[in-house]
Amino acid sequence: MPIPEANLYPPFNIVRLSHVEYRVTDLAASRAFYVDTLGLQVTDEDDTAIYLRAMEERGHHCIALVKADAASVGCLGFKVYDEAELDKAAAWFDGQGLGVEWVERPFIGRCFRTRDPYGIPLEFYCRMDRLPPIHQQYKLYRGVKPLRIDHFNMFSSDVDASVAFYNSIGFRVTEYTEDAETGRCWAAWMHRKGGVHDVAFTNGTGPRLHHTAFWVPTPLNIIDLLDLMATTGYVGNIERGPGRHGISNAFFLYIRDPDGHRIEIYCSDYMTVDPDLEPIKWDLKDPQRQTLWGSPAPRSWFEEGSVFEGAELVESALKAQPIIAP
Amino acid sequence: MPIPEANLYPPFNIVRLSHVEYRVTDLAASRAFYVDTLGLQVTDEDDTAIYLRAMEERGHHCIALVKADAASVGCLGFKVYDEAELDKAAAWFDGQGLGVEWVERPFIGRCFRTRDPYGIPLEFYCRMDRLPPIHQQYKLYRGVKPLRIDHFNMFSSDVDASVAFYNSIGFRVTEYTEDAETGRCWAAWMHRKGGVHDVAFTNGTGPRLHHTAFWVPTPLNIIDLLDLMATTGYVGNIERGPGRHGISNAFFLYIRDPDGHRIEIYCSDYMTVDPDLEPIKWDLKDPQRQTLWGSPAPRSWFEEGSVFEGAELVESALKAQPIIAP
């Protein structure tokens, strides 16, 4: 199935990905990881939840860590352009029969909850509490100096279908991997905010969240984080990298939080605001799409992910990718 | 005059700044500067003009160097969303009495020429020739490794008026400097594409182009360029920096081309796609807005700029800013 044509006139205007709710089993352990090690800033916390933002963000939070009995992902949040677009979005999801529930969320204005056709829990809103800028309070920078949330990456049991759905609500494919044998899309990167992606989908048992990514200033910040993690008891949480992705051209590192949720640290993709930007196609057989420099990813990276609250897992019909690392 | 409210529903959709036409007196000297020293890529050239793109750009060019008897700026180019928006833009400028002339431009589709109310020559189009990606052809990277054109900065004799005009066509103020004594806006940074600015205006004899800026990966690329220029006969072309702007938080360097056109090399501003992003206000008396680290800019930086072809210069009524550098 070929990549769909970019949908330049979507039914409502999503500005960007906004936040993720991670359900975690030990708030103190999560705080040590996200705050003391990665360097995210606490914007609110109590016995049941911790809210975090990155250094250049003015919205209240990009991660909500919520105490739970088992690790999972509560929802993925997206910001729409204004109240009118929010209402259009609600009407659209309702019209698709996907269900719309208006919910109360701390620090967020009007907000509705729905799911994509494959069960991923989604939230849409247009106003979140705004906080004063801290990006020039350099004494607050710690860890990897995270600047902003960048994207979500998900396992999908039918990437062609996921791409078609997110394309229909205005996400545009910037790069994708095609399985030449079947003509199917193996993986795709889709954006709203002008970088390589706000969301990406990879073939696998889904829906699951593969990772949430944060943008940092330079590769040296990633090296600093590796040195810090390697000498503060987190060496086992380093999963893959550092390296350069062929796809997106990003310099990357993948790490796992204390519950196994995967975080990507990331810099150096490119601007994609041109409506006529041509998607870049990669062949599933080209190992440099994964790692430009050639070193393979570990098996865990291909196989493990975080489950979404209330979503039923479906295996992909496509055969697994050959894994060449241990 | 307070900064106008962001115009979230402009009359047409500008995607981003696109290109500048520099009229230069010696194409070979300009080529040595832009190509051999900065590292821009030639996409077309003949005896009368050289077309250049930066490493991640797929549009045909971001700079057109055109042979002329005297240095000036031919026009500033902007890309709009699609053909319909292009027609809306033409109708709007025509309705404002600013004049619309449909012109033939090499490598560009339908394109019209107009001026802003203060005489700056502008071009709008939606399709430019697209070129294959080269951002992963690392052997081509040279000089400062320029990734993309970032913004235009202009002298205006009435910044309040310039801001009002560009706000009316959808540019949003992200940061601005207010003269507390008069309540007037001294300078403003306005964006379309999601960074701190596509265009900026500073008080002074105008209209003149203060500089065109290019985005580079890290501050180390700027240091590399300084070392290169300092040892290849360009030490006199280094005007200001390196430093950190308070405004925009950018790490910057200002250099002058062989005709005196000013180029800023720039990295590390922040994402501004939120429609409710609050503009940051700076006081004209705060020297850290200019240079966070405190070192002053030279007089030339405050006073010199490139004239626009056919635009009449007007002095600003506001008194000159105190200059503290030599």
Add this chain to the structure above:
Amino acid sequence: MPIPEANLYPPFNIVRLSHVEYRVTDLAASRAFYVDTLGLQVTDEDDTAIYLRAMEERGHHCIALVKADAASVGCLGFKVYDEAELDKAAAWFDGQGLGVEWVERPFIGRCFRTRDPYGIPLEFYCRMDRLPPIHQQYKLYRGVKPLRIDHFNMFSSDVDASVAFYNSIGFRVTEYTEDAETGRCWAAWMHRKGGVHDVAFTNGTGPRLHHTAFWVPTPLNIIDLLDLMATTGYVGNIERGPGRHGISNAFFLYIRDPDGHRIEIYCSDYMTVDPDLEPIKWDLKDPQRQTLWGSPAPRSWFEEGSVFEGAELVESALKAQPIIAP
């Protein structure tokens, strides 16, 4: 006067510069500067003194901050190869009539105090308390991530004479500035430990300490320090830089401590261990020797320095260098 031939067989073996005693008027203010801002590690402290080391050093301290009524420099310390070399050094200084006083110094073994012929107080020892390595305890890295003390730079009223003296005890000239009009040496950089310098001398009212320098990993650490100082109340303590010296090729920053003692932050000189390394000569009229990129140093940088305890100041007979910055 030409630079003396390198003295490859000196009377005793100095390993490297070791430490400086800064007399400071407010220990708490000095601690905020050196520890909280620069990132040096406290190895001992009480009401009268604070001892500091940099991240890769295993000797007990490279700076002793000693409470005093007025700011000055107590002494410059040097490490010799072994006890036998220490005795040879003492005998040599005694033989020169410069005075030798065996002194008790905290954390240091046998140690004698003397002065150079121009009054600079010097200490020599071979054993200082050794501390466990901390260079891989990355959670301790802060501020500019100082790795090691690198050199002392001093004003001398007769640079030719200073060079001759330090050459006689084995320091080798790596680079120097000659005043072509007089044939005199204006400034010289001299090493023992294999970099561009352990000590340097510049023409001026002397003896005074111009600065003590610390080595850091990359230019980005210097940019981090600038951002931190600029936003934590230290913007006025930033004196010069960042920039590249022509001489030594170092990327540099000069800052002032709360008492005005000058600290250079420094990276990227080169290895000088070859006994036949040819000194590099610079012309006093070449401004790129000071700043490869062309921007001038401020007047304070040329004129101000820290006095040495008990040393009498002498003006230089050479005329002052033309200063081109404010």
Add this chain to the structure above:
Amino acid sequence: MPIPEANLYPPFNIVRLSHVEYRVTDLAASRAFYVDTLGLQVTDEDDTAIYLRAMEERGHHCIALVKADAASVGCLGFKVYDEAELDKAAAWFDGQGLGVEWVERPFIGRCFRTRDPYGIPLEFYCRMDRLPPIHQQYKLYRGVKPLRIDHFNMFSSDVDASVAFYNSIGFRVTEYTEDAETGRCWAAWMHRKGGVHDVAFTNGTGPRLHHTAFWVPTPLNIIDLLDLMATTGYVGNIERGPGRHGISNAFFLYIRDPDGHRIEIYCSDYMTVDPDLEPIKWDLKDPQRQTLWGSPAPRSWFEEGSVFEGAELVESALKAQPIIAP
């Protein structure tokens, strides 16, 4: 066997490692690798040999590439302090019965050839042709911007014996790996010039050259090289890294030349000039000694090396280290 005490008064004074002669089967292919890709500078070349130096070196060459029918290492070169030390060195090797042959070497003055007790061919000299500095000719910098040769690393079938021998001629152990089960030294790093090592030895079939290392300014230069190699046909020549060694704290990359000779690109070790520097001991069972960040090295890195001309291979009696990578 414990690490021997540092020999602070060796029989002659070696300044540093100096150069390696690589025998290569295709000079043009080697030139493309070392010159066009790594960025070493050609100082002489003809149909039979190419001589190369790094950017801050003033000696004529650090690598001689010599055309041969099969790949091997001709010799490892070392610079001694002066002619007297050269004669002392010759007398010492002769006295050990290791053989001394005075040889003619292009661009090198008096020079003798010998072997260490395990067959490694060594050359000693004190004067090599000196070339003008090029470290500030920034237009010449290419590839990884190699600054200087840093060290040789060799397989030894008896590391304890190799350490004892090189210790006897003044190389000092800075870090080492002990096999706790046998008490034997598994690997050792030994220096003359003031960094972590000029030579290192690792248990394995020997003598073979594991790699020659080059020093570069920052980790970003290594990332640049990876990007370049990955997109110019050299992705298969990338063997291991980038990463941080626990031992030496170096940021590293290992690549293979067209004949399989291994080159390490390296930055950020530490200064070791203190005669009382305490060696750092690592346990063979600690995987972080190899890679601080935890990712394993490939099997080839543990097993493959370059043979020395005329040296007989001996297997180590120590059992092979468990390899955990593919």
